[in-house]
Amino acid sequence: MKDVVLELKGVSKAYKFEDGEHLALKSIDLNIYKNSYNAITGPSGSGKSTLMNILGCLDKPTAGEYLLNEQRVTNMSEAQLSMIRNREVGFVFQNYNLLPRASVIDNVMQPLMYRVMSQRQRVDAAMHQLERVGLAHKSKSIPNQLSGGQRQRVAVARALVSEPSILLGDEPTGNLDTETTWEIMALFDELHAEGNTIVLVTHETDIAEHCQRRICIVDGEIDSDIDVASFYGESVNA
Amino acid sequence: MHEFTNEIFQSAKAAGKSIISHKLRSLLTILGIVIGIASVIIVISVTHALGTVISVQLEDFASDMVTLQAKTPEDKKQLGITSQLSYDDYLYLESRSQFVQDMSPSVMLTESTPKLIYRRNSATSSLIGATSLYQNVVNVYPQYGRFINPSDDQQRRRVVFIGPTVVKNLSMKNDPVGEYMQINNDWFLIIGVGEVRGSFFGVDQDNYILMPVSTMRSMFGPDITNNISVLFRPIPGVHIDIVTQELTNLLRATQNLRAHEANTFEFVTAERLKSQFDSILSVVLAVTGGLVGVSLVVGGIGVMNIMLVSVTERTKEIGILKSLGATSRCIMIQFLFESILLSLVGGLVGLALGALFAELFSALLPVPLEELIPVWAIWLSILFTSSIGIFFGLAPALKASRLDPIDALRYE
Ligand SMILES: Nc1ncnc2c1ncn2[C@@H]1O[C@H](COP(=O)(O)OP(=O)(O)O)[C@@H](O)[C@H]1O
Ligand SMILES: [Mg+2]
Numbered sequence: 171m172k173d174v175v176l177e178l179k180g181v182s183k184a185y186k187f188e189d190g191e192h193l194a195l196k197s198i199d200l201n202i203y204k205n206s207y208n209a210i211t212g213p214s215g216s217g218k219s220t221l222m223n224i225l226g227c228l229d230k231p232t233a234g235e236y237l238l239n240e241q242r243v244t245n246m247s248e249a250q251l252s253m254i255r256n257r258e259v260g261f262v263f264q265n266y267n268l269l270p271r272a273s274v275i276d277n278v279m280q281p282l283m284y285r286v287m288s289q290r291q292r293v294d295a296a297m298h299q300l301e302r303v304g305l306a307h308k309s310k311s312i313p314n315q316l317s318g319g320q321r322q323r324v325a326v327a328r329a330l331v332s333e334p335s336i337l338l339g340d341e342p343t344g345n346l347d348t349e350t351t352w353e354i355m356a357l358f359d360e361l362h363a364e365g366n367t368i369v370l371v372t373h374e375t376d377i378a379e380h381c382q383r384r385i386c387i388v389d390g391e392i393d394s395d396i397d398v399a400s401f402y403g404e405s406v407n408a
Numbered sequence: 409m410h411e412f413t414n415e416i417f418q419s420a421k422a423a424g425k426s427i428i429s430h431k432l433r434s435l436l437t438i439l440g441i442v443i444g445i446a447s448v449i450i451v452i453s454v455t456h457a458l459g460t461v462i463s464v465q466l467e468d469f470a471s472d473m474v475t476l477q478a479k480t481p482e483d484k485k486q487l488g489i490t491s492q493l494s495y496d497d498y499l500y501l502e503s504r505s506q507f508v509q510d511m512s513p514s515v516m517l518t519e520s521t522p523k524l525i526y527r528r529n530s531a532t533s534s535l536i537g538a539t540s541l542y543q544n545v546v547n548v549y550p551q552y553g554r555f556i557n558p559s560d561d562q563q564r565r566r567v568v569f570i571g572p573t574v575v576k577n578l579s580m581k582n583d584p585v586g587e588y589m590q591i592n593n594d595w596f597l598i599i600g601v602g603e604v605r606g607s608f609f610g611v612d613q614d615n616y617i618l619m620p621v622s623t624m625r626s627m628f629g630p631d632i633t634n635n636i637s638v639l640f641r642p643i644p645g646v647h648i649d650i651v652t653q654e655l656t657n658l659l660r661a662t663q664n665l666r667a668h669e670a671n672t673f674e675f676v677t678a679e680r681l682k683s684q685f686d687s688i689l690s691v692v693l694a695v696t697g698g699l700v701g702v703s704l705v706v707g708g709i710g711v712m713n714i715m716l717v718s719v720t721e722r723t724k725e726i727g728i729l730k731s732l733g734a735t736s737r738c739i740m741i742q743f744l745f746e747s748i749l750l751s752l753v754g755g756l757v758g759l760a761l762g763a764l765f766a767e768l769f770s771a772l773l774p775v776p777l778e779e780l781i782p783v784w785a786i787w788l789s790i791l792f793t794s795s796i797g798i799f800f801g802l803a804p805a806l807k808a809s810r811l812d813p814i815d816a817l818r819y820e
Contacts, residue, residue: 228731228813249735255813256733267728267817271429281732286414328732 173204174240175336175367176225181234183220183390194220196390197234202336207362208369209378212387218371221387222340225369226261227254239335256284260329260337264344266321268313274324275300275309281332299327303357319350326357330366337361339370343377355380415738423745427753430718434750437714440707441754441796442761444700445789449762450769451696452785455689457770457777462685464775465608466678473545474648474677475514476501476638476655481670491672495621495633500662507651511640512542513621515633524578524617525590531577533570533615535591537624537632545639548618553585553600560599561620569600573615591617594627607774648677704792707754708800715747715804726808727816740809747801748794755793759786 183195194217202208202225210218223229224236227243236243238258246254255261268277278296300306303323313321322342329337339358343351359380362368370381378384386394427434478493498513505511515537522535542548543555551572560567568589575584584598596619605613625633642651652675659673719726726739759781766780 223814226731228817249737252730252733252735252738255731261731263817267724267731269725269728280729283418284415284733284735284738286410332733 172206174201175204175238176200176202176369177235177237177240178224179235179237181224181231181236183217183224183229184232194390195224195231198390198392200385200392202367202369204367205362205365206367206383207358207381208383208385209381210369210371210385210387211373211375211378212393214373216387217390218373218387219340220390222338222369222371225336226259226338227251228261252284256281257332258335260332260334262322262325262329262337262339262342264341266313266318266325266345268321268324268328270313272312273309274305274311274313274316277313277324278328278331281328295331296327299331300324302330303327317350318346319353322346322350322354323357326354326361330361336367336369339368341371341373343372343374351377415735416741419738419741420745420749422742423749426742426746427749433714433718434753437711437750438707438754438757440710441704441751441793442707442758444704444707445755445758445793446761446765447696447700447703448789448792449759449781449785450765451693451700453762453766453781454769455693456782456785457766457773457780459686459689460777461773461775462682466682472641472648472678473547474640474642474652474675476640476673476675478635478672479674481672483670484672492635493638493673495625495630495636497659497662498636498638501638501655501658504658505651505654507643507646507654508640509643510541510544511638512539512545513633514538514542514637514639515621515624516637517624517628517632522591522617523593524574526578526580526584526587529578531574533574533577533617535617535619535624537621538618539621542618542639545641548602548605550600551603552583553598555600556618556620561622564622564626565620566594566596566623567599567619568596569602569618570598571602571614571616572604573612574617575601577615592627648679704796708751708796711747711751711754711796712800712803715743715750715801716807718746719743719804719808722808723811723816723819726811727813727819730811730813731817736809739811740805743805743808744798744801747804748797751793751797751800752790755789758793759789 178198178200181195181198181200182193184191184193198221210221212218220229224231227238231244234244238254241254243251243254269280272280275293275296278299279292282292282295297306297309300309303326305320305323305327308316308320308324313324316324322345326342337358342358343354346354355377358368358370368381370377372378382399383395383397385392476493478491480489480491484491495513495515498511501508502511517535521532524531524533536542538556539561540555540557548555548569550569553569556567556569559565568591570584570589574580575582578589580587583601585600587598588595589598590596602614602616607613621633640651642648655675656671656673660671663672665672726734729739730736763781770777770780
């Protein structure tokens with residue numbers, strides 16, 4: 171049996187307008203397993219980011235159930251959601267979303283600020299992650315002194331610092347050139363090899379090919395769900 | 409509980425960092441509060457200083473001395489009648505009063521300024537005719553020589569007791585007792601020099617010449633005592649009201665005033681002077697207090713405005729923090745701290761400016777002050793500015809904390 175980290179049951183998301191609503195996600199059922207490496211692909215506007223925001227507990231579904239490590243996220247209070255965002259999820263955005271006036275180390279430490287621990291421990295944990303992404307020497311810089319690839323490494327270090335159950339990336343290489351894209355993907359590959367559970371959104375097939383499992387979303391619905399391993403006999407959504 | 413402490417601590421730290429990283433904006437934000445608090449402190453310290461000076465000086469200058477002087481009632485004024493208090497009135501009171509300890513006439517030369525000459529030097533001063541008891545009522549004590557005594561008065565001796573400023577202005581030696589000086593071409597023997605008394609609201613208290621009232625009458629004619637002041641102090645332990653009542657009754661009787669007629673005289677006490685000053689000061693304090701209060705509210709609205717702008721500007725940042733696990737409460741506390749801190753810094757800068765002004769102002773005062781600014785004023789301004797910070801910071805803080813993480817992250 172594989173351990174389930176994320177579990178979506180009939181999750182829908184409707185955006186309301188003055189005249190009606192737009193169903194961005196249509197009753198999605200999806201399990202993400204521990205230590206798996208997943209790509210979510212699909213055309214622009216198909217609902218990938220909407221799905222990721224729900225997985226990252228930044229947004230709530232309008233229908234259905236979402237369980238993270240067997241905890242029911244739907245119905246959680248604002249404070250509980252903050253706690254989940256802080257401890258269970260590491261989110262990497264396309265546009266990095268670093269704090270512009272804070273140094274690299276302060277950016278990486280930020281999630282630990284909401285936890286009771288000594289400043290020494292925070293610095294140590296942040297430096298450890300910066301070493302992990304190869305940017306320990308830039309710890310005192312501020313984000314706009316770094317290249318795009320370096321900024322995204324900082325963002326990855328920040329996502330990892332809280333030792334989350336799952337690492338989410340919404341088009342993490344979307345703003346990067348080809349060479350840097352491969353560097354960042356190599357980093358994700360390594361992180362997966364080290365045992366992290368990863369879900370990446372991408373619309374590039376080359377990138378999706380890094381992942382074992384490729385989930386394609388079209389128009390708010392799962393269009394295809396292929397686990398490379400299943401070619402050798404294992405089916406995912408049987 | 410430990411988590412909450414951490415939250416507070418981290419929020420305060422974040423607030424401090426934000427203020428420091430936006431120095432210019434922070435400065436502009438607090439300007440209103442700086443000006444408001446500086447004016448509060450200036451107004452309070454000036455009124456406080458004046459109050460202190462008034463009470464100290466009134467105490468120094470015969471705290472229980474009462475001045476009796478003529479006062480024309482309104483109805484008589486319209487008829488062109490001017491009330492007078494004569495030398496005879498004084499003599500009558502002197503002989504009849506039971507409750508007065510010491511009483512002296514005080515006759516001032518009002519028509520002209522006496523011309524003083526000593527050797528080749530000349531000067532001017534006030535000239536007062538008095539009796540030996542004047543010394544006890546007004547508290548003028550000799551530095552050199554002696555005061556006017558009863559026999560000087562009886563014999564109409566040509567003697568003067570002079571103030572130290574006269575000694576200085578006429579370039580006399582320090583102790584001129586026994587020397588002669590000229591007043592309006594008549595020669596007088598200097599019998600004593602008074603102690604230095606300083607100045608009372610810029611008026612030199614040491615530029616005087618005292619001579620026996622009888623000498624003055626013989627020199628300028630008896631008309632000089634048609635309208636005089638009478639200075640006295642009550643017997644210790646006797647309430648001032650009892651004495652003034654007694655003297656009022658005596659005076660009304662000797663002046664043949666009828667029941668419906670108003671008094672033609674008034675009593676001026678140090679107490680009354682002080683309460684007049686105090687009531688003027690408290691009106692000044694109330695009016696400026698109101699103005700300053702308005703300016704502080706305007707300052708608070710300034711803080712609120714800039715905080716609201718800053719929340720909008722930092723929407724994205726708030727979104728990032730929320731995505732990393734900041735709770736709404738955390739964001740709220742951070743922004744609240746920021747406005748409290750800003751207001752408080754504004755208050756402290758205002759306090760410093762006000763204190764600087766008070767320091768400069770106190771140098772102009774004739775008496776040293778125990779405290780430049782009353783301690784309560786310092787606490788009041790700290791309390792007031794933090795309240796402004798909380799009150800006007802609430803709306804921006806709520807706005808920030810209620811931002812939806814997704815909307816905030818998408819904000820550009
Ligand atoms: N905040 C929103 N309000 C209204 N419609 C939205 C909002 N966010 C996304 N949508 C719509 O939902 C659909 C899915 O969007 P999104 O999840 O961003 O797609 P993708 O990331 O796959 O490009 C799109 O049609 C988009 O216009
Ligand atoms: Mg998207």
